[in-house]
Amino acid sequence: MEFKQQNITLTCPEQQIIEQYLELDNKKIIELGCGKADITRLIATTGKNRRIIATEVDEQQHALNLKLDDLPNVQFELAGAQNIPAKSNSIDQIFMFKSLHHVPEKLMDTALNEITRVLKPGGGLYVSEPLFQGDFNEVLRLFHDEEKVRKAAYATLQRTIANGSLEFQQQLFFNIPAALTSFDLFEQQVINVTHSDHQLSSNILAQIREKYQAVTSEHGGQFEVPIRVDMLKKPTV
Numbered sequence: 053m054e055f056k057q058q059n060i061t062l063t064c065p066e067q068q069i070i071e072q073y074l075e076l077d078n079k080k081i082i083e084l085g086c087g088k089a090d091i092t093r094l095i096a097t098t099g100k101n102r103r104i105i106a107t108e109v110d111e112q113q114h115a116l117n118l119k120l121d122d123l124p125n126v127q128f129e130l131a132g133a134q135n136i137p138a139k140s141n142s143i144d145q146i147f148m149f150k151s152l153h154h155v156p157e158k159l160m161d162t163a164l165n166e167i168t169r170v171l172k173p174g175g176g177l178y179v180s181e182p183l184f185q186g187d188f189n190e191v192l193r194l195f196h197d198e199e200k201v202r203k204a205a206y207a208t209l210q211r212t213i214a215n216g217s218l219e220f221q222q223q224l225f226f227n228i229p230a231a232l233t234s235f236d237l238f239e240q241q242v243i244n245v246t247h248s249d250h251q252l253s254s255n256i257l258a259q260i261r262e263k264y265q266a267v268t269s270e271h272g273g274q275f276e277v278p279i280r281v282d283m284l285k286k287p288t289v
Contacts, residue, residue, distance in 0.1 A: 085151025
């Protein structure tokens with residue numbers, strides 16, 4: 053397991069990776085940091101008998117998630133990864149989609165301890181994290197440089213493996229296609245998300261717009277966001 057630049061050739065939606073590598077039917081699943089529940093919905097409506105607890109710390113987004121009335125097999129909870137609302141040894145699979153680096157750094161080890169607690173022996177943890185590379189990252193880092201927290205998240209996974217709490221299974225790299233075809237759309241979906249208050253000056257916003265236009269001049273806002281997936285498992289003995 054290494055934190056370094058990667059040459060990635062595969063581009064696909066993340067659901068393709070999930071369904072290819074994991075068997076989720078008849079499983080009890082937790083998604084930590086579900087956001088708008090887009091991936092939650094894909095997992096919940098694919099396959100059969102998938103029971104999901106989807107947590108979120110953003111109170112505004114959680115309130116919106118509670119209004120969803122077409123996902124009967126999903127239970128939405130207001131909770132962080134450091135305090136998971138589940139019994140010990142009760143969960144088959146846990147997902148963290150680009151959310152581990154959002155856990156406060158001082159609570160990352162606590163979060164991994166909680167994950168270990170609630171997983172059944174042999175249960176799996178799937179963590180996807182954006183790599184610190186690519187055009188999308190070059191725009192993002194102008195107002196939200198995540199290099200430090202992404203490295204901290206990766207180091208937490210390594211410590212968890214080193215102490216034997218979870219076992220390393222495999223690591224995958226791929227690009228997620230992301231269509232942000234105008235700066236207005238980028239501003240709406242990336243800058244003005246409810247879980248962050250960037251409070252950008254007009255000068256900084258102009259710099260971001262200029263960088264966005266520079267990196268999208270050839271591909272019109274069709275980004276490929278590089279992702280690393282680490283799959284871990286709770287030991288059976």
